[in-house]
Amino acid sequence: MKTFALCGNPNCGKTTLFNALTGATAHVGNWPGVTVDKREGVYKKSGENIAIIDLPGIYSLSPYTPEEVISRNYILDENPYGVINIVDATNLERNLYLTTQLLEMDVPVIVALNMMDEVEKAGDKVDAKTLEERLGVPVVAVSALKGTGIKDLMARAAALPAKRSGNSVLEEDFGDKLRKVREHYEAEEVASPLFHAVKLLERDELELKRKNAAAVLEQAAGEEDLEAAIADARYKYISANLSVAKTKNGKETLTKSDKIDKVLTHRVWAIPIFLVIMFAIFHVTFSEDFLYIGAWASLGKGLPALDDLNLSEGMATFVGIFYDGAVFSPGVILFNIFDTLFGTIMDAVGGAIPTEWLSGLVADGVLGGLFAVLGFLPQILMLFMWFSLLEDSGYMARIAFVLDRIFRRFGLSGRAFLPMIMGFGCSVPAMINTRTLADEKERTATVRVIPFFSCGAKLPILTAIAGGVVQYFGVGHADLITYAMYLLGIVAAIVSVLLMRNTTLKGETPPFIMELPTYHWPRFKNLMLHLWDKTKHFVKKAFTIIFASTVLIWLFSHLNWSWHYLPDEQMNESILASVGKLVQPIFTPLGFGSQIGAYGWVFAVAAIIGLVAKENVISTFGTLGACLIALGANVGGVTSDVLLADEEGITATVAMITATGISIPGLIAFIAFNMTTIPCFAACATAKGELKKGTFKWTLLFWLASSYVIGAAVYTIGSWWWTAFIWAAVVAAVTLLVVFRNLGKLKFRKRKSARGEANA
Ligand code: GDP
Ligand code: MG
Secondary structure, three states: OEEEEEEEOOOOOHHHHHHHHHOOOOOOOOOOOOOOOOEEEEEOOOOOOEEEEEOOOOOOOOOOOHHHHHHHHHHHHOOOOEEEEEEEHHHHHHHHHHHHHHOOOOOOEEEEEEOHHHHHHOOOEEOHHHHHHHHOOOEEEOEOOOOEOHHHHHHHHHOOOOOOOOOOOOHHHHHHHHHHHHHHHHHOOOOOHHHHHHHHHOOOHHHHOOOOHHHHHHHHHOOOOOHHHHHHHHHHHHHHHHHHHEEOOOOOOOOHHHHHHHHHOOOOOHHHHHHHHHHHHHHHHHOOOOOOOHHHHHHHOOOOOHHHHOOOHHHHHHHHOOEOOOEOOHHHHHHHHHHHHHHHHHHHHHHHOOOHHHHHHHHHHHHHHHHHHHOOHHHHHHHHHHHHHHHHHOHHHHHHHHHHHHHHHHOOOHHHHHHHHHOOOOHHHHHHHHHHOOOHHHHHHHHHHHHHOOOHHHHHHHHHHHHHHHHHHOOOOHHHHHHHHHHHHHHHHHHHHHHHHHOOOOOOOOOOOOOOOOOOOOOHHHHHHHHHHHHHHHHHHHHHHHHHHHHHHHHHHOEOOOOOEOOHHHHHHOHHHHHHHHHHHHHHHHOOOOOOOOOOHHHHHHHHHOOOOOHHHHHHHHHHHHHHHHHHHHOOOOOHHHHOOOOHHHHHHHHHHHHHOOOHHHHHHHHHHHHHOOOOHHHHHHHHHHOOOOOHHHHHHHHHHHHHHHHHHHHHHHHOOOHHHHHHHHHHHHHHHHHHHHHHHHHHHHHHHHHHHHHO
8 A cells, every 4th residue: 555644834724634534533723733643544436445644734854853853754764655745835934844855755745735725815827737747746636625635636636657766956055065075875775865965065963863863964964054044045045936926916915814813813912812702602602591691681570480380291391491580601501401301211211120229239339320421411512622723723723823923931832822721621641742842841831721711521520510509509690600610720820831841841931933823614524523522522421430430439429348238328437438537527628527517528529530530539439429329318407409400510519518618629629639639640640651650659749739839729718708817928938939949040140150251
């Protein structure tokens, strides 16, 4: 099978083309650097199958970033049949810079002139034929997004002759020098001698490691550093010979993207706009009182409660999905639909099994746990959809740019925000994406705070508890609580990075050079692929890890140390309870330790089982909550019909609140702790793999310490507002300490260098 590598600038559409060719569902993001690893697939729509490799995006073949090294080594060492060089036709000159380098290798090249739909829309023209004549390799106009030209591209790729010797646009300016080095390499039978010759002249660090390299270079070019001159020559060649392929429509006006950016990346308004957009997203997804904001608030006033409507039972259930004295947001409506369904199934199954313990295991243990988590799938998907839309439209890249402007001087670059934002989906790919960060220490700091960007699996914790608080205490709005917790995570991440970058992980902040991608309408198919992926992942996890955990949780909460079955009433004497009670006091400063009542150990157990998978936190509530609900009136004097209200995960939380008497600050601290503590097992394994040797244990310690401090702060401030002053004083003291320490060191260094000069 012939293998072709896709190679091109970041954001030129490689992954889109890869997906179009192979039918894969790889992540397409409208920002540079989404693909870090290479990925493989097969194109099956031609006579012979063709293997396709999606390489990371690069601007050149110099070894300045890990992506450049991966791509370069792949082409040089793995001998693909050919390279499909994707060129973004809307940015022709910049993209051809890489093309001129690829042509220097001894590998067949075909150029895919991508984004031709955009070019046409702008009224410009790019002439593939002219380009083909000038480059000397096939050039095919395509649109990866629309799927046009792809068949033609692959037919011509398959028909490429198997051998091609490199040629360079630098011959005119550097012919002599190049020839000298090349002859040397040819004599040594090095593959792609011309490419290596150019790189040596550039004093490329990988190239200089070769045997005799320094001597050969000395002989060909003396001491001269040609890197800048070579880059310059390439650009000159491109603008003199290749740019003619593009004709502009003449009108030089602000593009639509520029106009939008005037507002969205405004110096003052950018951040407030971001916060408002985020709030809107949380409101639409989580609000149980959709109309309460702004001018609409009056509309929501004085509406009758559901009970006062005197509806028939069936009708009340139906209306209750959309309305209960206030109109629910679309996200909550979706949640209710699922929830009604799950509740019906649970009741039916529980009732159909006569044996007590079996009915308990199946209905409370397995279904209670699973449904508590699965019930939140619609809201997870909805939130994920909003994030996808923001990302695909190009907005998230702007946020990185705006944040870079603010935080650069404190040691945090916009580049690092991109993987952090990916963390909202899942920490695992986000941590892998940090490979795009050139500075090792910035990378370590980023990997550590990625879990603070609350992932999909942590969402049920937020939603169930926020819902529980609103339902039980009747205070606050679920969406506001959720939104605030997300912001808390972001702020904690930023503060932690700033702290690390100014203490243990000090280092240069590399410049953040990023082409802002043009805005475009998110693509429906793309979105559906993302959502489908997420659903698959979630459901698979539900029926493996979460399923197994809920069964174990149920069993250990219904067995005592002599392995006898205990009915629900005696859960407090179970194995799980005694283990839970042992660790419970650790959490006292966080508000969910010894101060809470009989079933308080459940919180400790949930937090610990969450280390396996974060969904387990709420599935544990679901399982044990279902048992408490089954006890009904026995729980803290609250009747079972209050507990059996309507919403599984939330109901279970309400049951937990009732049974333990935990306070609101304790509950919020519980969310904060779970959001910032050691992430799930998969994320830990990834972090261990991505971090430099020896830093992982410190990372674990960092997670433990930060979640403990954050949880304690939330609890104490929530319980006794004046402790805010103590916390503020501590924060100020730490900040001052760091600042003075750094200033002191700076002075010390200055003095030393002054002395050095005096000596000289
Ligand atoms: P990569 O970084 O090179 O892998 O680029 P992606 O495949 O992630 O695409 C970057 C952005 O360009 C995405 O928002 C795509 O939807 C968009 N895109 C890709 N190909 C085309 C195309 O042919 N036309 C248009 N208009 N947009 C495209
Ligand atoms: Mg990509």
